[in-house]
Amino acid sequence: MPTVQYPSHAVEALLADGTTAAIRAIGPADHAAVLDLHAERMSEDSRRLRFFGTSRRAPQMTADRLCGPQRPEPLALGAWVDGELVGEADCEPAEDRPEAAELALAVADAWQHRGVGTLLIEHLVHAARERGVRRFEAAMLADNLAVRRLFADLGLPVHRRFERGEVRVVVPLEEGAEHYREAVEQRGRTADVASLAALLFPRAVAVVGASRRVGSVGQAVLLKVRGNGFTGDLWAVNPYAQQVAGEPAYQSIATLPGTPDLAVLAVPAEAVPGAAEECGLAGVRALVVLAAGLDADEARQLMHACRRHSMRLVGPNSLGIAQLDPAVRLDAEFGGAAALPGTAGVAVQSGGVGIALLGQLARLGIGVSSFVSLGDKYDVSGNDLLQWWEEDGRTDLALLHLESFGNPRAFSRTARRVTRGMPVLTVDAGRSAAGRRGAASHTAAAATPTVTREALFRQAGITATRSIAELVGTAALLHSQPLPTARGVVAVISNAGGIGILAADACAEAGLDLPVLPASTTAELLELLPEGAGASNPVDTTAAVGPAELACCIDLMTGTRAIDALLVSIVPTALGTGGEHDPLSALLDGPARRRIPVVAVLPDQEAPVRYLTCADGGRLPAYADPAAAARALAHARDRARWLAEPPTAAAVPDTADSAVAQHLAQAFLADHPQGGWLDPKQTVDLLDCYDLPLTTSIWARDEHDVLLAARTLGQLGHEGKSVLKAYWPDQLHKSAAGAVRTGLSGVDEVRAAYREFEAHFGESMAGVVVQPMAAPGLELLAGVVQDQVFGPLVMLGLGGTATDLLDDRTARLAPLTERDLTTMVTGLRSAPLLLGRPGTPQVDLAALLRVLAGLSRMATDLPQLAEADLNPLIARPGGLLCVDARVRLEPRPAFDPTCDDCVARLPPLRSECHEPQRPRRHFHRVLRRSRSRRSLRPRQRRDVHEPTRRRSHPGDGLPHHGDRDHRLPPGRAASGGA
Template identity: 45%
Template sequence: MSAEPGRAPHTDHWALDRAGGTVRIRELVPADQPALTALLDGLPPRDRYLRFFTLSSTSARRYTDSLLGAGARGRPALGAFRGDQLLGVASYARSGGPATAEFALVVDHRDQAHGMGTLLMEALVSRAGAEGVDTLTADVLAENTRMTRLLTDLGLPMRCERDGSVLGVTITLAAGERYRGAVDARERTADLAGLEPVLRPRSVAVIGAGRAAGSVGRAVLANILRGGFTGALTAVNPNATSLLGVSCVPSVGDLADAPDLVVLCVPAPVVPTVLTECAAAGAKAALVITSGITGPLARQVRAIVRAHGMRMVGPNCLGLVNTHPDVRLDATFAAHPTAAGEVGVLTQSGGVAIVLAEALTRIGAGVSTLVSTGDKLDVSGNDLLHWWTADPGTTAVAVYLESFGNPRRFARLARGLSAVKPVVVVRAGVSDAGRRAAGSHTAALASPTATLDALYHQAGLTPVDSLAELVDALALFTSVPLPAGPRTAVVTNAGGAGVLAADACARHGLVVPEFGADTLAALRAVLPPGAAAADPVDTTAAVGPEVMTAAVAAVLGDDSVDAVVALCVPTALGDPTPGVLAAVSADSAKPVLLVRLGQASGVAREPVPGGGFVPGYADPDRAVRALAHAVHRRRWLDRPRTPAARPGGVDRGAIERLVAAHPDGGWLDPAESLALLAAAGVPVQPGRVVAVEHAAEAAAAELVARGRPLALKAVTDGVLHKAKAGGLALGLCDHHDISAAVTVLRENFGDRLRGVFVQAMAEPGTELLVGVRGDPRFGPLVVFGAGGTDAEAGTHTARLCPLAEADLTDLAHEDTAVADVLRRVGHLADTTPEIAELDVNPVIRTPAGVIAVDARVRLVPASHADPLARVLRGEP
């Protein structure tokens, strides 16, 4: 949009209408004239009147000529197609100045209830904003309530002025939170409708189920039967009349009724043919188990699914599960049944899906829905996030993804899901092996892990490093409430175990507090001689369940305690574990975690009297680590959701001129880099680049003019550490020092020395680094931490744009001057996608304020897509 220059529109893409059907949105070309004429000629009289203010067909013909005739240049027109049929058109023509355009919209009467007009308007808004339009206008008949409602619901600021029977509509293209929320809500409605035949099918046909044991199709058919699928089930096999008691038909064309879902377990080369037959038979969705569908074959499969309005899971996947009692569908080839439960599972890996399903079954949490997305040619993780946000039967979500098709969309959807349900995600596919040679400190620091960790943190996800850790966290999230804070009481009948737990608390950022006097008195009253009442509480091995119940209850009642970890070791004198469970109240707001040292399973959910569970672990470190995840989630939920305020004093024109001066990209010189920051409102220490042969004279003049010691910096390519490379001279106070420094720069760099940057020294202070690593998929990553020569050795924190106020607090730690620099740099990066690397090092913090002393900026030609566009994955 106009507020985000450089965002390229998707002018040819697939999207979902309100009913979940696929449509293609693309720019009209002269060859579309017959389709446009057919659309306009087919309008009912009232629709023609509401659109053209007349029943005459003359205005419709003029509209066609204005879009596709000889004089149509500069009037973009986007059409929505299903097959060869044109369903609607949105267009605009500039009027009243280059930033204002008059728009028009017409939709086939039969498709006006399917969200087609809104899809077209969203695409038009994206296109107009990318071309510098910030205002759209139109005249709409006041009686055209359907159109006015569409424009009002679009979510953009709109003003209407009535003149008789006509409304003058003005829409401002400002993508605020209301518009983002409206787009997400429309996307959710479309996704849920499209996923309905995938996850809640009323009928299923398995294609490729063989009679021989060992057939994947036969295993899928057997699992559907074993799971007790509630809908109609058919198999397609030309050589059998029934399989496993399920009736068979010889071909897809022989199916008596169109199935909601077809499951394909056929050889890869015939998948396109079978899919086409399924589409012709009226199938709404497909689950493609088959592997080996890559390259041109994959593109062919996606094109078939798109062209026929189907949704597809796979290929190359384990399958899917929905344990809801109204569905009971297990369309996988897993060896064991999946227990019904409350956890949604999303995974690209079939093996991981099997492991998680079995682990969740084992601990009693079970699965609500499981989708193995495989190669993700259509249905992706983003679609499933919508499903679980709306599904009351899912209380927590487990995610294993090796790649992100649209990370920005994933982050937005995951943030919405995390606000209501915990989402635990396994870090995968990132390592330092993914790093490449970096041209700035920021690029060196911005590893794939840092980018993903920023995404997970800002979206409120719980990242873990193993499947075992994922199950540990889910055992807690599905059993007990979140702690209010990190203060953890440790109670045990084995002193050594208590020490291990206390050490684990320190290691994972939890606090072992001191109890209040009343709690200490209550503990001393029930504990035997020799017991330790202070945290960690050692009851001694001689106590039974009753004493353990009293001890746990006492620490739960302490206001300085947010959670309790109780460790039990059975002895010949008894097992205190039942005492821990007895102390847990069903309405307690504080979580209790049980550690049964040496238990057979690593984690389990233990039932407590009166209903509910507590998570039980075999090792104190696993329990404390899971509790630390819960503390982090509580903190994220308590964070304010306020977006970062838009900074004032930004010279957008100066920024655009600097970027436009480098159409092919490349590194800016130091003066240009600081000028770019100054245009964003960042305080900078000015300087100028001078020719090498005049460097000494220019620096001497600068010394006299400024009256401060100088810094001379080499202007050369390929040098990251100027100081280490001999490209930096500081504290120059006279002509002799200046001449000597210039001589050293010449000797060190020779012909590579393109110039010398002359700059007055800034006041000393704390040296910080503020940087940006641009990413066309994830968005810009802002890095902050130690600067100067300690930049790569110090501690740094990263956050993805757009920043929120809470992100600024995380980074700047309440330092308002530093937060203002971060706000401005983040806004600059988010609105200038040409920035590939930006390194402000050092930023010097003094008692008087903050000043940027040195900067490196690398630009690239912008190719970022509109992050709000509703686009199905893959090319048209």
């Protein structure tokens, strides 16, 4: 089957109804398409609104203006659907006011009110900003209600003036940026969810490649769809059979009695592109591709078919999908376990993980709202599923297994919003992957993929577990029990002292607090419990406790405000092994949900976690291992803490000279095209731009200058002493190379140290840095590293020469928020050293937070910043002082994780999957010049190893439903005439 080539250098974006449109710059080759749009595909009334009249020459003049050889290079973008131009938007700066541009817009009649106009203007806004345009101006007839509504809903401020039946509008592009971004994102979410309806709420499903062979994948999927009672039409496609598993078989998609919304392709890899094209031509809106092992050409053809025909794609290498809403009851996957209907949304990359997870959830009794095996994630991603679950009205718990990330920032923004309404849990896959080898600084060495993923999860409020068992155990708690308070104070009750001690140890190891209970509570417990019981914490009820006494004890503990969670560990004894004497009945006879979460630990049960059914019909999670229960409680405590802290604004340093810093970076890279380490003077100049507290330093090239600097700075040093540091280009760690001498007193010691450097390093030494000896304090490490996938990462930890040995660090993705600053400090194991202890005052925390804010700003200002290492950063009650800093720059454009072209340049990052690198496309060069922070990629669905996604939009958003058509007249001759 022939493959239709998609327009090159196009950016795919979603219209309001989920249709894919290609956005690209209009050029000379598009003259005929532009003329056809204005002359043939717009009605006479549309042309009247567009051109303020019915001139027959206007379409020709517009095509000549936008595509003619002598055109004055207007910024013009077109929207193509299935190779057909359906809309056009352009702007031209006014001759006397280059900061203002006249805006013009036209949409074919058949495509009006579907989001074409909004989509084009959103792209045009970002492109125009990069060209220095600060406002759009346009005129329209007063009865052009569609365009007036478009401007009203755009999200930017609009100033209107009515003149003689016309409306003149001015749209400032720099005002209301946050409101505009939110509006764009909301449109994107609406369109995204609309595009998934055919996948997750299909009215008809076709299984292409359904085989007569028992045990084949195609037949297994067909039988599961039928067996689960799918409410829509089900068709089998097999050109070599009349019937498959009792279902009539059709030769092709084209011969079906209707058009399926969803097609499951159970065909070999080499047949996938042709089958996808056939589905697209028939009007199918979503595909699930089960085959694995597509080569680069097959992958390209598959994506071209999906883009051209506006089909959403799950896979390839997918296990399948399930939508268990009673209105659909679709189970189109070939796993062994049958998922129960419920309210947990599940998305996995690995089919094996999906089978295991569905099986464990089914055994536990947690039902699933929808399940998607993402496979190689060519299109539909975890980000898409989070948005669907946010809107589907059924899902209240999201479970993810993601092996790779393509757009962490877009994922983080979605997750931050979704986690406010429901728990989002993930398995942190690939933790054992080796960190960056050959890292040139402590900061870079610390920024392993594990660290960056943990930073992403922590900032987004995602609960990251370390195994499927831990994921299921935590889900069991969050799905059935209330959250504890943010304190995380836990009490343990057990009818066996040894088991209680093990549970208490597990809680402490999980980071939970087990304080001694208040004296009043202890006294009440001792009155209730048998003789010999212990009532501190853990509470040992002894084996003689009866169900009634134990129930009273549990009621007392859940009623006190002294604790936030209760762990009850029960072992069977000869004193009570069933019936009314069974201590377990103390839990079962009470309510399942109380003021605080209650979990049971039953060491004799076989299942790692199961639900106990209580008298009120509710469920109580019971664990076989106290460590599993403690980890689940710790995750619940962390979620409570995250929810208790409202979102905060970005951290802004007191001073920052971004323009000077960017000039310094550009000047350095002009002299060093390959990049490299800044010399000491350049480092000082750059850090000064962000008021980062580098100690006074003097650069000296010979012995005379060294002695002169030492005489000057020695008086400033601690106890009148100086420090010498030898320097040469591409120097790694000074201390390890023996290039540091501290505590130098007097001229003789300084001279001797310098001559020792000369003898040891010879001509390779470029000079010496002379500094005053710093007073002792707590040594910290602070720095930045640009992660190729996640963007800039800010690190904080214990510093000095033992920083790698101690390995006490926290990290957050820049830009940091005010909340990030605080949690980075409190997240260190050594936080008590910073916050102060009896006899030891706290360090200057305000100064430390200013340093972190400055590093965050520097990282976001300078995409060329490969890494910065402030180590050691000496913290004292009276302030902070950095005594050594290293900065490395690399030539690179601004990294925008929401931008497809930026991410397309990146290498793959996979933890467990080994598919070959997929082909990538790039933006049209006009659009490439037009990107800003959130310009051309509204929501990126792909991971780094995947082909470029077919849907893209500025501001991480896509158009929504409503009147989005949109014929915008240019306003008189000054508008450029379209």
